[in-house]
Amino acid sequence: MFDYSFAELSSILVMQGFAGLILFSVFVLMALGLAIIFGQMGVINMAHGEFMILGAYVTYLTSHLFLEFLPFAYPAYFFVAMVFAFVVAGALGLLVEWAMIRHLYARPLDTLLATWGLSLILQQIFRSTFGAREVGVELPDWMMGSLALSDTIEVQINGLFVMGLTVAITVAVLTLLFKSRWGLQVRAVTTNRTMSGAVGIDTRRVDRMTFGLGCGVAGVAGAAFTMIGSTGPTSGQLYIVDTFLVVVFGGAQSLIGTVASAFTISQSQSALEFFISGSMAKVLTLLIVIGLLMLRPQGLFVLKVRR
Template sequence: MFMDYSLGDLGSIFVMQAFAGLILFSIFVLMALGLAIIFGQMGVINMAHGEFMILGAYMTYLTSNLFQTYLPSLYSIYFFVAMAVAFLASGALGLLVEWSMIRFLYKRPLDTLLATWGLSLILQQSYRSIFGAREVGVELPPWMMGSLPVTGTIEVQINGLFVMGLTVVITLSVYLLLYRSSWGKQVRAVMQNRVMAGAVGINTEKTDRYTFGLGCGIAGIAGSAFTMIGSTGPTAGQLYIVDTFLVVVFGGAQSLLGVIASAFTISQAQSTLEFFLSGSMAKVLTLLGVVVILMIRPQGLFTIKVRR
C-alpha cells in the first residue's frame, strides 16, 4: 500500500489527509455535540438528527439565495446570518418535536427509536417535495475561497480553516453553557437524578424541552458548516448519522472530552484510509477497530463518575 510512494510523498499525503480529516472531524464534532446532548443527557435515541442537520443546510441555502438576490453587497457576511437562522429553525423544530412526540416516549428507547426513524423519513420526503430531489449548494463568499500554501506541495483550504474555527467556538460555547451556567447545572441534575431534581424545584419538563431544542439547534449549525464543504440533498443527513452515533458511543455519551477525542480518532482514521483504500473499506476497518475497543471498554473512552 505504501511501497509506490517515496518518504517525501508519504509525508505530504499524510499531512494533506490529516487536514482533510480535521475538516471531517469538525463536522463530526458539531453533529456529535448535538447528539451527545440529546442522547447522553436525555437518553433519547434521535434517528432524525441528520435531518435536523439538513434543515440547517437548507436554511443556509435559502439565506444565501436571499442575500444574492436582495443584498448582494452584504453577501460576504451572509453565512453568519445563515448560521443564526439555521440554529433557530432547527431548534424550533426540535422544541416542537419534543412537545408533540418525544415527551410521551421517555424511558421507552425502542419506541423513541422507531418514532424518530419515522420522523426522519417524513422530513426527507418533505425536503424532497419542497427543495427537489437534486442536491443544491451555496456559493462561498470571496474571502472564504482559495487556499493557503504551507509548503511547495501542501495547501490548506480557507473554508476548511473557517469550519474548524467555527467548531472550536461552538464547542467552547457548549462547554460554558453546560458546565459553567446555572441552566447547565439543571440539565446535569435532571440527567443524574430526575426525581430529586424535580423535588428541589427544577422544572424537568421545560429542561428536557430546551435541552432537546439545543441539541437540534447545534445540528442545524453543523448543517450550515456542511454547506461550506459539500452539497446538500434530502438524504444527505443519513450519510452522517451512523458515524455520529459511533462517535458518541465510542467517546462516552455523557463526556464532552470523549466526544472530541472520539471524533478526532475516527475522522483521522477514515481520512487516511480512504486515500489508500476505497471509502467503504475505510469505513469497515474503522468500524472494526471501534468495535474491538468497545469490546474491551464498553463504556467508551471517557465516562463520568456518578454517585449512585
C-alpha cells in the same frame, strides 16, 4: 505506499490529516447535539441528520436571499444564515419534543422508531420542497482558494473556517453547560433526575430546552456542511451512523469523550481512505471501534453518576 518518497508520503499524510480535521469538524458539530440529547435524555434521535440538513437548507435559502436583495452584504451572509439555522432547527426541536418525544421517555426503542419515522417525513418534505437533486451555495470570495504551507502542501480556506467555527461552537456549548445556571440544572438532571425534581428543578422544561439546543447545534452543523459539500434530502443519513458511533465510542454522557472520539475516528478514516477504498476504510474503522468497545463498553470517558 512504497512507491512514494519520504517527502511525498509526508505531504500526503499532512493533506489527509487536514481532510480528517474537516471531517472531524462535521462529526463534532453533529455529535455534540446528539450527545446532549442521548446523554441526558436517553432519547435515540434517528432524525438528527435531518435537523442538520434543515440547517443546510436554511443556509441555502439565506444565501439566495442575500444574492437577490443584499448582494453588497453577501460576504457576511453565512453568519446570518448560521443564526437562522440554529433558530429554525432549535424551534422545530422544541416542537418535536412537545408533540412527540415527551410521551416516549423511558422507552428508548419507541423513540428510535418514532424519530426514524420523523426522519422519513422530513426527507420527503425536503424532496417535495427543494427537489431530489443536491443543491449548493456559492461561497464568498474570502472563503475561496487555499493557503500554501509548502511547495506540496495546501489547505483550503473554507476548511479552516469550518474548523474555527467548530472550536467556537464547542467552547460555547461547554461554557453553557459548565458555567451557566441552566447547565447546572442539566447536569443535576443527568446525575439524579428524581432528586433534581424534588429540589424544585423543572425537569420537563430542562428536557425540552436540551432537546431544542441539541437540534439547534445540528442546524449549525448543517450550515457548516454547506461550506464543504452539497445538500440533498438524504444527505443527513450519510452521517447519522457515524455520529452515533462517535457518541457511543466517546461515552454517551461525556462531551470531552465525544470530541476525542470524533478526532480518533475521523483521522483514522481519512488516513485509511488514501491507501484503500472509502468503503473499506469505513469497514476497517468500524471493526476497530467495535473491538475497542468490546474491551471498554462504557466508551472512552465515563461520567460517574449516582443511581
